Amino acid sequence: MIKPSHEPHSNLIKFTMLLAGAxxxxxxxxxxxxxxxxGDLIEIDPAIFYxxxxxxxxxxxxxxxxxxxxxxxxxxxxxxxxxxEVFVVFLTLFLFGVLFILGSISLGQFGxxxxxxxxxxxxxGGAWETGAAAAFIIGLILIGVGFLLMNLEVGRKVISAFxxxxxxxxxxxxxxxxTPDDAPPPAIVASMATIIFNTIGIVVGAAVLVSSLxxxxxxxxxxxxxxAKNMIYFFxxxxxxxxxxxxxxxxxxxxxxxxxxxxxxxxxxxxxxSAILLFVMAVYPHHLLQDTVMPAWALIMGQIxxxxxxxxxxxxxxxxxxxxxxxxxxxxxxxxxLLVLGVAGWSVGVVxxxxxxxxxxxxxxxxxxxxxGHFHIYLLLGEVAMSFGFMAYLIKEAKSxxxxxxxxxxFGVYLAGGIGFTLMFLVSGAMSVPRRWAVHAEExxxxxxxxxxxxxxxxxxxxxxxVRYIIGISTYRRT
Amino acid sequence: xxxxxxALSLSLMCFVSLFFISAVMASGNKKTFSSPEEKRKKxxxxxxxxxxVVTFTSLWQYPHTISKSVHAQAINVTGAQWYWEIDxxxxxxxxxxxxxxxxxxxxxxxxxxxxDGKLIFQTQAMPGYVNRIExxxxxxxxxxxICLEFCGVSHHDMITEFQVVEKVVAQKENxxx
Ligand code: HEM
Ligand SMILES: [Cu+2]
Numbered sequence: 001m002i003k004p005s006h007e008p009h010s011n012l013i014k015f016t017m018l019l020a021g022a023x024x025x026x027x028x029x030x031x032x033x034x035x036x037x038x039g040d041l042i043e044i045d046p047a048i049f050y051x052x053x054x055x056x057x058x059x060x061x062x063x064x065x066x067x068x069x070x071x072x073x074x075x076x077x078x079x080x081x082x083x084x085e086v087f088v089v090f091l092t093l094f095l096f097g098v099l100f101i102l103g104s105i106s107l108g109q110f111g112x113x114x115x116x117x118x119x120x121x122x123x124x125g126g127a128w129e130t131g132a133a134a135a136f137i138i139g140l141i142l143i144g145v146g147f148l149l150m151n152l153e154v155g156r157k158v159i160s161a162f163x164x165x166x167x168x169x170x171x172x173x174x175x176x177x178x179t180p181d182d183a184p185p186p187a188i189v190a191s192m193a194t195i196i197f198n199t200i201g202i203v204v205g206a207a208v209l210v211s212s213l214x215x216x217x218x219x220x221x222x223x224x225x226x227x228a229k230n231m232i233y234f235f236x237x238x239x240x241x242x243x244x245x246x247x248x249x250x251x252x253x254x255x256x257x258x259x260x261x262x263x264x265x266x267x268x269x270x271x272x273x274s275a276i277l278l279f280v281m282a283v284y285p286h287h288l289l290q291d292t293v294m295p296a297w298a299l300i301m302g303q304i305x306x307x308x309x310x311x312x313x314x315x316x317x318x319x320x321x322x323x324x325x326x327x328x329x330x331x332x333x334x335x336x337x338l339l340v341l342g343v344a345g346w347s348v349g350v351v352x353x354x355x356x357x358x359x360x361x362x363x364x365x366x367x368x369x370x371x372x373g374h375f376h377i378y379l380l381l382g383e384v385a386m387s388f389g390f391m392a393y394l395i396k397e398a399k400s401x402x403x404x405x406x407x408x409x410x411f412g413v414y415l416a417g418g419i420g421f422t423l424m425f426l427v428s429g430a431m432s433v434p435r436r437w438a439v440h441a442e443e444x445x446x447x448x449x450x451x452x453x454x455x456x457x458x459x460x461x462x463x464x465x466x467v468r469y470i471i472g473i474s475t476y477r478r479t
Numbered sequence: 480x481x482x483x484x485x486a487l488s489l490s491l492m493c494f495v496s497l498f499f500i501s502a503v504m505a506s507g508n509k510k511t512f513s514s515p516e517e518k519r520k521k522x523x524x525x526x527x528x529x530x531x532v533v534t535f536t537s538l539w540q541y542p543h544t545i546s547k548s549v550h551a552q553a554i555n556v557t558g559a560q561w562y563w564e565i566d567x568x569x570x571x572x573x574x575x576x577x578x579x580x581x582x583x584x585x586x587x588x589x590x591x592x593x594x595d596g597k598l599i600f601q602t603q604a605m606p607g608y609v610n611r612i613e614x615x616x617x618x619x620x621x622x623x624x625i626c627l628e629f630c631g632v633s634h635h636d637m638i639t640e641f642q643v644v645e646k647v648v649a650q651k652e653n654x655x656x
Contacts, residue, residue, distance in 0.1 A: 047632045113629050117586040119606065120630065125560040127632045225586065225606040268519070290588065290603045292543045292610045300538055307530050314495070315522045322502035323515040330506050344499040351495060352488045358533075359542040361484055364598050367588055367627040430485035432598035434590070434627055437635040443596065 100139030108132020201238030345381025370429025395472025414461025
């Protein structure tokens with residue numbers, strides 16, 4: 001088994017997680033305001049609501065991608081030497097991108113959503129100017145360029161250290177030439193796969209973003225709306241999935257430290273990650289099931305691959321963790337509890353996603369609150385739970401290793417809030433409540449209000465995680 | 480249908496959660512899973528098997544099929560920021576209706592709600608394309624068209640109505656139009 005041999009870039013990553021933690025909290029508060037407005041508890045002008053929605057979507061996806069990148073960088077840098085400067089450049093580009101996006105929303109009233117559909121940015125019905133749309137698109141492109149650089153650095157180091165792409169994906173383990181004992185660690189396999197599909201996703205995303213940008217100023221430069229929709233959903237799907245696939249590296253690396261049992265790259269593990277690499281890219285047509293002009297084979301493929309994607313997740317990632325936990329005598333504390341929760345939330349959240357990926361169900365569930373229902377489960381209780389778990393791990397040395405009362409409470413409050421909050425979305429979806437509506441009908445207010453209360457619980461839990469983290473990193477520095 | 484989907488989803492979600500909960504409970508035990516790889520194989524095959532059955536039954540008839548029925552009524556629906564234009568206000572009960580869905584500006588989503596506010600089907604309105612979708616209405620009454628693809632500040636206000644009526648009345652009224 002290949003062991004970590006380098007010191008990770010701790011301070012840089014701690015700082016990144018601090019930024020991400022702050023953004024997560026802020027965006028949760030924006031989410032709370034949106035939910036309260038839908039429940040008619042507070043009054044928000046629809047134009048402002050959609051700006052908040054755009055900020056929340058972009059900010060949350062941004063924060064999730066930042067935490068994912070930080071986790072991947074931290075653990076990969078234990079195995080291979082990574083140039084710290086590249087991460088600094090990535091972070092800088094990222095923050096500039098955020099500035100552009102915030103400016104476009106707050107100064108320019110941009111509100112087309114984070115995965116806008118062409119040509120909405122250009123045709124706002126008077127709600128925002130061309131400049132605001134351009135600033136938003138430039139912001140996204142900056143973040144994309146940062147990601148490309150970061151992926152390139154991790155990718156090329158991993159490829160040269162682990163015998164090419166095939167070696168890093170552990171193909172020799174699949175063919176039986178190499179035993180799991182000599183295989184690249186799971187963190188490397190997962191990072192390699194993610195880097196490949198995320199790079200392809202970002203390049204496609206950049207192409208459609210640049211086209212939209214040109215179209216803003218040269219309307220004669222027309223983009224085919226259906227092609228643009230395919231590209232934006234390919235990018236959006238791959239990018240948001242990549243956040244989770246990067247974050248799960250924390251589970252592979254940290255959980256073994258808690259149990260003393262190594263987590264090896266088995267044959268089934270290697271097969272699962274190569275399958276994931278294909279599925280993540282082939283599945284995106286499930287976002288276009290309601291475009292009947294799409295060729296039937298593409299939509300049928302979308303339905304089938306969306307089901308197939310569940311197999312490696314449930315029977316390998318989830319199943320292996322459960323097998324691994326049994327009889328492991330794992331020490332429970334905030335970090336280990338949140339990491340296990342993250343995998344559980346992710347696994348549970350794909351169930352309603354896969355069901356919505358059936359054309360006949362999609363016909364009556366697509367673009368209802370069923371959709372934010374399932375993705376909030378695997379983001380809020382999945383990716384973000386893993387990120388908070390990683391943050392707790394980073395400050396472990398600074399505090400006693402017990403699962404303290406305050407941590408237990410925060411964990412319980414976050415979990416209970418998250419379950420209630422996401423369940424209300426699913427119930428609303430089953431009641432045909434559309435997603436992305438600033439104003440809700442009388443009949444829907446009850447779930448909206450219950451969800452608002454649960455969202456408040458989530459925020460209380462998250463606030464405790466972040467405050468504990470801040471205290472943790474500051475005491476750690478001093479000692 | 481939506482309630483079955485909800486019930487089925489929640490049951491499967493509970494099953495997955497219980498799997499995790501039991502693993503966490505067993506983390507302090509001495510006992511591990513007996514022959515986990517055998518169990519894993521069973522789960523993989525079970526998922527493949529269920530997948531094949533579900534795929535065939537749900538796609539046997541492609542859900543977006545348009546029948547070539549001579550009785551089909553065509554109705555043109557056009558989305559625009561922020562209203563729907565619909566060229567028939569009444570359609571006939573128990574006869575296929577084909578919706579030709581257009582947009583004159585950005586993407587919209589045509590969702591049709593029955594008189595109880597339940598979504599019965601939807602399709603997208605795409606710039607430069609006509610999405611066609613067929614439905615046979617089996618209940619007379621008022622139906623609503625809402626927008627299900629975000630299209631700007633008044634997205635939630637794009638609402639129009641049409642009626643599903645018995646044959647005779649409809650023909651008369653259509654002539655008067
Ligand atoms: C306290 C926690 C949260 C609250 C109260 C909240 C609330 C909301 C609300 C009300 C919506 C709009 C739903 C609708 O379409 O009707 C929404 C959308 C969304 N949320 Fe959250 N959310 C929370 C956490 C998160 C997290 C942790 C993430 C991801 C890491 C996230 C990502 C998103 C995304 C991507 C959208 C879609 C935006 C769009 O449709 O353009 N949210 N959220
Ligand atoms: Cu709309």
